[in-house]
Amino acid sequence: MGQIVKIIQLKGVSKSFGDRRVLDSLDLDVYSGETLVIIGRSGVGKSTILKHIAGLLPADQGEIWVEGLEVGRLKEREMNELRKKMGVVFQYAALFDSLTVFENVAFRLLRDFKMVEDKARAWVKEKLELVGLRGDLLDLKPAQLSGGMRKRVGLARAIAVDPEIILYDEPTSGLDPVSSEAINDLIVDMQKKLRVTSVVVTHDMHSAYKVANRIAMIYDGKIIGIGTPDEIKNSQDPYIRQFVTGSVEGPMPVR
Template structure:
């Protein structure tokens, strides 16, 4: 009878260079989120430094999306602290939460474009609705951001229904950077794309984040993408972060859970529940 092992102890994080360690851009301590009887996040600690690209990996249902939603304030944790630039986010509501959210940009898994708006209106949505910017000025910025992701003004007049999957991702990225956010979240940025388009999107992500000087936090199960867009990688398993380290060290982590995941092996300490036919 197979017995699923307990989750390994949470990983201690590598010490960041002194120049970067004063105030992390995002600091998470003891973050716990529970749904009914299921503990999804179990006392997570994680620091993300200003200007770095952090990526979180883990299997389906490991809590990656829940972590993002807690940072964004879309979910409220049962316990723990989330600080952005040293300011506590947990417990903020209304105008105080919106002030923090203005630092954020988001590339959603399926782009999440508004079908009733043209492409340029989608890109400019945060400028017009969030910042109350005049439409003419917002349109100009939208076209600039579309150009930054390799799309011309003709695309700006199209509707989302007229776009290919890769174009939708690029429009989603243009919208994510339109407000020039300090922190950009990427939710499975290459899901549904072929390998070539996935590489194109990854390169655009790296270039756009670098040009903005932004901090990136991504979640994915695509290890090729993970290696291309991240400086450091953290792995979530059973609600805990079990490994954190530089991306360059992911293949020599020495952690059997990480090794099994990145190599896509069925055999190992991570046991998948498969129901026999």
């Protein structure tokens, strides 16, 4: 990575749910074109970070900057403009049950961009092929698809408008090893083919090592370590060691 542009910045972001403080003045930079993986135990606020970046959840304190715009200060129309550059892949795909695969993937094309149906179908087929799905799924409902296929359709929907940033929430959770590996390949592919910046939230270390340029470990509301996969793998930090080796012994209590 030659040029270093900070495309996403979190500055002193705090967030509490009730009495539980999830993020505690957290700072994080994501560089243009990189894949940053955020690791950490369940419930430590990994997904909350993604929701802040996507503008789905306001932070209690701090600033979130995406492509030079402060997310918290944008009006709905401005936020929607920014969202054209951002694709979000949800943990359970979050496909719209009442719509077909085509209508799901083409959602923005039809609604915002007023693309004619024939053109949209060709466009959607192309995106489905990109995520390794055949074009004949177009008229199926999400309920007729397997978990892995649904995730791919979710990814196709996220990349439908050629985003510059893709946010992945637990992309491999609940998938069999083969499907997980296919999703990992896809994430790497997206970065290579589309030159997107990706933020991936996961606790699957195999996946993290495979897709990441950098890995950030979050614990107790803060980033406690950030570095290349090798740096994280060989880290001497007791918390990071415990997490990446998946050990019960260590400073993190097993709740």
